[in-house]
Amino acid sequence: MSRIGKLPIAVPDGVKVFLEGGSVRVEGPKGKLKTEIPPSIQVKMEGTHVRVSRETEERQVKALHGLTRKLIANMVEGVSRGFSRVLEINGVGYRAEAKGTEL
Incomplete structure (x- = not known):
């Protein structure tokens, strides 16, 4: 079994997961995915x-198992805590300007 997928x-509280046929919808305080x-x-x-499982032991299905689990986990994190990346620009020749909260 996939180490990630299993x-x-x-x-968390405040996040709702809906299973709709062939799709998963996640809603939380930061939005919907x-x-x-x-x-x-x-x-x-x-x-x-939420538990993710697979039908067969084929190589491609094993890869999709771990991928699907991680996608859903990222969705749950995104609608509950959000996602941000801190960038640090060093060196000559890089031109960047901050306008409000956007780079």
């Missing part, structure tokens, strides 16, 4: 956790 995804799930992958809600 881990359950904890759903939706992704399609491959047909060979199953997603189940178990209390406050």
